[in-house]
Amino acid sequence: xxxxxxxxxxxxxxxxxxxxxxxxxxxxxxxxxxxxxxxxxxxxxxxxxxxxxxxxxxxxxxxxxxxxxxx
Numbered sequence: 408x409x410x411x412x413x414x415x416x417x418x419x420x421x422x423x424x425x426x427x428x429x430x431x432x433x434x435x436x437x438x439x440x441x442x443x444x445x446x447x448x449x450x451x452x453x454x455x456x457x458x459x460x461x462x463x464x465x466x467x468x469x470x471x472x473x474x475x476x477x478x
Contacts, residue, residue, distance in 0.1 A: 414448060414477070430454065431461045438468050446473045 411427045418425045428434040431453055438444060447465060451458040462474050 410450070410477075431456055431464075434461070435464055435468070438465060438472075442469065444469070444472050446475075449474055449476050451476055451478055 411429060415425045415427045426437065428437065432455070434447075449458045449462060453461060458476055462476075465472055465474060
């Protein structure tokens, strides 16, 4: 959660709208209602599934979303 808060703050300071999630299922639900998402920063280790599994689910929902992993 500390890393999420840090990344969120730094990215927002650069003028971007940021929504952070600690639960992958909340992110998946959010993607369903927001087709304007351009980029998602993922962690390799997240609760309930791996970062790779989440990336695959995101790509299935919207293959236009760019993603990067942080560690």
